[in-house]
Amino acid sequence: MIRRARVTLASAAGSAYLVLLPVLVVFLAVSGTSNAAPLCAQLPGGAVGGGPGGGPMTGQHTWSAEQTGNAHTITTVTAQRRLPQRAAVIAVATAMQESKLRNLNYGDRDSLGLFQQRPSMGWGTPAQVRDPVYATNTFLDRLITVPNWQRIPLWQAADAVQRSCCPRAYAQWEPDAAMLVGRFWQGPDNPDPVLLPGLDSTASTGVTIAAHCGPGGSGITLAPGIGTQIPEGWSPPEDPRLRTVVTFALNQLGKPYVWGGTGPHGWDCSGLVMRAWAAGGVAIPRVTYDQVHTGTPVPGIAALQPGDLLFIPGSDGTPARPGHVGMALGHGLLVNAPQSGSPVRIESVESWSQQVTSIRRPG
Numbered sequence: 001m002i003r004r005a006r007v008t009l010a011s012a013a014g015s016a017y018l019v020l021l022p023v024l025v026v027f028l029a030v031s032g033t034s035n036a037a038p039l040c041a042q043l044p045g046g047a048v049g050g051g052p053g054g055g056p057m058t059g060q061h062t063w064s065a066e067q068t069g070n071a072h073t074i075t076t077v078t079a080q081r082r083l084p085q086r087a088a089v090i091a092v093a094t095a096m097q098e099s100k101l102r103n104l105n106y107g108d109r110d111s112l113g114l115f116q117q118r119p120s121m122g123w124g125t126p127a128q129v130r131d132p133v134y135a136t137n138t139f140l141d142r143l144i145t146v147p148n149w150q151r152i153p154l155w156q157a158a159d160a161v162q163r164s165c166c167p168r169a170y171a172q173w174e175p176d177a178a179m180l181v182g183r184f185w186q187g188p189d190n191p192d193p194v195l196l197p198g199l200d201s202t203a204s205t206g207v208t209i210a211a212h213c214g215p216g217g218s219g220i221t222l223a224p225g226i227g228t229q230i231p232e233g234w235s236p237p238e239d240p241r242l243r244t245v246v247t248f249a250l251n252q253l254g255k256p257y258v259w260g261g262t263g264p265h266g267w268d269c270s271g272l273v274m275r276a277w278a279a280g281g282v283a284i285p286r287v288t289y290d291q292v293h294t295g296t297p298v299p300g301i302a303a304l305q306p307g308d309l310l311f312i313p314g315s316d317g318t319p320a321r322p323g324h325v326g327m328a329l330g331h332g333l334l335v336n337a338p339q340s341g342s343p344v345r346i347e348s349v350e351s352w353s354q355q356v357t358s359i360r361r362p363g
Helices: 015-031 065-080 085-099 132-143 154-162 167-184 240-250 269-279
Strands: 309-312 324-330 333-336 345-348 358-361
Touching: 065 085, 065 132, 065 167, 085 132, 085 154, 085 167, 085 240, 085 269, 132 154, 154 167, 167 240, 240 269, 240 324, 240 333, 269 324, 269 333
Parallel strands: none
Antiparallel strands: 309 324, 309 358, 324 333, 333 345
């Protein structure tokens, strides 16, 4: 939301000063001079100041019970509306910038609540904009009207709703928002980003799609020692979108392999990577035969980045038409839905290295 720096004047004793004070206020209001730092000034650590409840982001944060409770509310409302997880990440990041995830009873001019929405600008009554459920729904109502909101950078989507004076400031909160949403997301699986909100991505389209990950699975003997637990020393990627993609996939660890499964309770290999990239706002095809042509090629395993897709023939494919896919996690690891009887798990890239026929980078 558009904000202006406000002038604060200290009161002083003396009747003569009190007489002159209104004149001084008028002068400052007209001239625009102020000793306060500009609202969008750079802060220590390279962050940008937010709304009345905002503050600098200087790395990892400890969020209070109040703040995490509000993040949980935003995430739950988004999931109940069957919107993609990406919508919750955008909404939580916006609330972090606007109010530091606090339901404020004050703000610039008449701005209030988690999103600092203004009753005078048609966001609702003061009581409504301070209701976290109402405020979240109103934010989402406007977000889903933004063209390509699932795929444009987070700060652009947030600013299209909020109309901020410093739109790029929203981007600084994306990693924290992605982690909190990943922690609280309990709703149904995300619909495809290419679908309109409210459409069921699992509904029949009248078209039969052959060749999901084959029922025979990866065809690789599973190595012990990694499995469904994140190894010590692993850390998520710094890039906000890749962090969202990887976090989604890791939240599925231990869920069963289901041929043709696209979640939320069971997955096949191509369904898992499709939904993970959907969480990051990127639409990729449904099946391995098409996924192997998505994005841009990666020259080899040495150039792998988190989120890259690794293709192998599997038990039902060929080098030219691979039947199995996994997703790189970084640190020499990948995640995949291997085969019937084996849940979503982490494996080493090395265990796949002799069979990888193609690597693609979506986005």
